[in-house]
Amino acid sequence: MAQQALLEVWRVKVQGKFSDWCGDCECLVCDYEKCLRCDVAMHALSKTPFKLVHPCPKVSQDFHAIENAWGMLKENLLETQLTHLEHRDDFVRRLHAAATWMTKSRSARVRELSTNQETRVDECLAQKPLGGRTSW
Numbered sequence: 001m002a003q004q005a006l007l008e009v010w011r012v013k014v015q016g017k018f019s020d021w022c023g024d025c026e027c028l029v030c031d032y033e034k035c036l037r038c039d040v041a042m043h044a045l046s047k048t049p050f051k052l053v054h055p056c057p058k059v060s061q062d063f064h065a066i067e068n069a070w071g072m073l074k075e076n077l078l079e080t081q082l083t084h085l086e087h088r089d090d091f092v093r094r095l096h097a098a099a100t101w102m103t104k105s106r107s108a109r110v111r112e113l114s115t116n117q118e119t120r121v122d123e124c125l126a127q128k129p130l131g132g133r134t135s136w
Contacts, residue, residue: 004040022049029053029063029117053121063121065114072106073098 028050030036045052076098086094102110123134 025050025115027051027053027118029121031063053118063117063124065110065117068113069102069106069110072109073102076101 026049028045028048030045030052035041077094080094080098082090082094120134124132127134
């Protein structure tokens with residue numbers, strides 16, 4: 001049932017936009033979340049132009065650029081956190097300001113993290129123990 005739902009999401013939400021999202025990327029790091037390693041997902045990945053980076057350590061830092069971007073956003077929100085009760089509208093304004101800050105001052109970093117996954121995986125694989133923390 002979960003695989004069927006994943007296939008439907010792929011068909012409706014992703015398939016028509018995927019080639020635009022890929023840009024000039026050649027490699028993809030696919031970690032070991034079940035939804036990314038199920039038969040349906042692996043079949044879908046086999047139809048893409050990506051070279052899947054192997055081996056990817058089962059335990060390592062997250063190589064997905066979006067996770068790094070969420071981390072930067074969270075860091076900014078923590079730095080600007082208020083010391084009193086914050087109403088929803090105030091938080092939304094602060095969140096919008098944090099997203100604007102990322103767009104203006106961190107876009108090059110997000111772009112770098114979106115295109116250097118193979119380098120980051122190689123560094124991770126070279127760590128002792130395997131999958132240890134890297135400079136990224």
